[in-house]
Structures are given as C-alpha cells and as structure tokens.
Amino acid sequence: MKITREFIERIPKTDLHVHLDGSVRLNTILELAEEQGIELPGDPQTEEELAKSINMGAICEDLTDYLKAFDVTLRVMQTEEALYRIAFELGEDAARENVRYMEVRYSPLLHTRNGLSYPVIVEAVAEGLREAKRQYGLMSGQIICGIRHMTPESSLRMAELCVAFKNRAVVGFDLAGAEANNPAKDYREAFYLVRNNNVNLTIHAGEAYGPESIHQAIHLAGAQRIGHGTRLREDGDLLNYVNDRRIPLEVCLTSNVQTRATKSFESHPLPFYMSYGLRCTLNTDNRLVTDTTMTEEIWRAVQYYDLNIGDLRKLMIDGFKSSFMPYRKTRSVTAQAAAEFDSVVRQFEESTGESAITDPSVAQEIAFQQATANSRTPQVYSVAPEDRGYTLRERNSSSDNKRGSDDSDDDSEEKTAVTEEVSQAE
Ligand SMILES: [Zn+2]
Secondary structure, eight states: OOOOHHHHHHSOEEEEEEEGGGOOOHHHHHHHHHHHTOOOTTOOOSHHHHHHHTTTTOOOSSHHHHHHHHHHHHHTOOSHHHHHHHHHHHHHHHHHTTEEEEEEEEOGGGGOTTOOOHHHHHHHHHHHHHHHHHHHOOEEEEEEEEETTSOHHHHHHHHHHHHHTBTTTEEEEEEESOOTTOOGGGGHHHHHHHHHTTOEEEEEESSSSOHHHHHIIIIISOOSEEEEOGGGGGOHHHHHHHHHTTOOEEEOHHHHHHTTSSSOSTTOSHHHHHHHTOOEEEOOBOTTTTTOOHHHHHHHHHHHHTOOHHHHHHHHHHHHHTOSSOHHHHHHHHHHHHHHHHHHHHHHHHHHTSOSOOSHHHHHHHHHHHHTTTOOOOOOOOOSOOOOOSSSOOOOOGGGGGSOOOOOSOOHHHHHHHHHHHHHHO
C-alpha cells in the first residue's frame, strides 16, 4: 500500500512545537488589523499581498528577513479577544487535520504593548484552546517562552508565570530567540526556578548554533526535550547521550530549510536520526510563516526520505510519548492513538486491496512499538554541571557517530518487560 497524503491526514498526530505568533491565519491578521485600526507594513489589502510581505513559506535571506512576519502578527496580538481568537483558530486548524494533542508556545513578554498583564494573556490563550477542546476534542497545553535576546530577568518572570499556571493551562517552559551570543547559561535562574518547581522544560537548541548549545540545554539547564537539534549530528558523543537517555527532538523540517538551519530537505539529518534510533517528533514550528501543516510536514518526510508505515507509526507514537502531559494521561492517549493508527491502516488496506506491510522488518518494528507503547521519556538529571561554554568546548570527531546501535527503540527500563511481552505474543 502506497502512503498517500490522504492517509497522512487521517492518522492521529501531535504538534509539540508550534509558535502561536507564527501560526495566525492570513485573513485573521487582515480582519484584526481592520478592527483594531492598525496599519500593517506595506499596507497589504489581500491575503496574497500579506503573504508576500511576510515571506510566507519563502526561504529567507537571514533572521531579520524571517522575523518580518512576527513584526506583523504581534501588532494584532495585543488584546484578549485577538489572543482568544488566534488560539482557538490554531486549535481548529490542527484538529481539522486530526492533530489530537498540541503544545502551543509563545512569550507573554511580547503581548503587553496595550497593557495586558501576563496572567490575562495566559488566560485568553487558555480560553481559546479550551473552546477548541469543546468543539473538536483537541487536547492541548501551553509552553511559555523566555526570549534569548531579551534580559535574563524577563525570562525569570516567564518562569514564575509557568509555576503560577502549572497544572492549569501551562505544561512547560522554553527558551526561544537568537541562539548565537545568548547562551542558555545566562538564563539559568529561570531554569532553576522551573526545575525546582517540577515544571517541564524544553529549549530551542542546535538550530542556529552548534551542538555546544544543545549540551548546555541538557546539562546546564536540564531540558527534557530539545527544540530542533538540527546540529546534534556534529557531536557524536552528545548524540549518543541524547539517544541513550531517549531525549526527544522536536524536529521542524520545513522551517529548518526556510531559516537555512540546513541547506535542503535532502541534507536534513532527520533520516539519519531516525535510522539511528533517536526519538524524533515532527512539528510545524510556524504554520503561517512556514506555510505548513502537520500533514504537510509528514508528507514531505515521506517523500524525501521514503518512510514506510513502520517509520510513520514510530514518528506518530514518539510524538504522543514525548508530550508534557502527565504520565498516566500520556499512556492512555498514546495507546488510543496507536489503536486508531492501526485501524486507519486496515481501512486503507481494505479500500486499496493492498497490504500495508510487506517487509518483515517493518512488521517486527511495529510489534516492538506495540509492546513499548507505554514507555515515555525518563527524567534527565543534571547535578552541578560543568560550565563548558560555547567556545571552550572541544568538538568530537564524526566517527563517534558510528557506535553500533541495534537498539532501535526505547526506554531501557522498559526493555526487559518488553522482550517478555514480545516473546509471549509469539
Ligand atoms: Zn521554534
């Protein structure tokens, strides 16, 4: 059975890395600007003109070029009503393509121009997402971002906000913004605050800077997931650590090509990461700016890397497993999603008259996934990390990447039980 775009649209999906201010509908920007009497740069009158003015989907010259879009979206995201609407519509767009769980990130720091307070901002977004849940059943949570090119104090304020909204609307903290010259270590107070309060942590790292940035994110900040991790392949030893600890990567394929984090789809490390057994999740990053959807991201991965049903199933399950939902919830949602995936496969097999799995190794991979569906990300511990800095750290040779890896999946603590279950099934 050939994997089609329709099939990808039908399967249950997650989106763990999506920026609210990068994922606004074109017509919503125009309507909100009109309503609020705000002039947009270049005074675009149509969706086409607006798309052009923000470089929607285009490969950008540099970061300034890429950030143009956020200058536009943020202008119309300064009221409760606008935040509510944009959060709801993002949930609606995601739910319509069968995204079942989404973690929406943004920084309240950027929505205070009209005097909104941080808690009011979080509540407005939460209410929009709640409405998406009521209407479409979409599960979601917010990730609050500190910003690298703003002051460490401002990130600390965002960390406090996470703690205040923990177990309500917020599921985690993130550090976003320009990686170069803004190392994670400068924001350690914010990280310590969220970690001391048992709040989940993910950090943008290895997108616009090398693996040193990922090293800091994990060992100094204590990140449980890595946003992007595109340049992790440059440090084989760290790559093995990330693999062994099952630290999930939030891969944003199209966005990486757009911002030149990687030269092309062909040279993106995703297929290498997947074959090496890293826990990869696929994500949109910015639906508007990158002109994408989850269906589109997976479809591109299938086309460029020739993924099979087993690969797709693993990507989908790893998305659910890597969520910041509580463990018991993650467990049941992952099991449900896996069952639904299998049922969609059966429906497509029946309608096409072709078998989805012809390769025995794919069947074996799926049996392993079924047995390990309940495992999730272990906590990463970082005690008194050594400060290696960005520039002091020595590079490892790429030969480190060649360390043997027959453990195609999963949490080691689950392995014993898993092996037993698989052999019982036989
Ligand atoms: Zn991002």
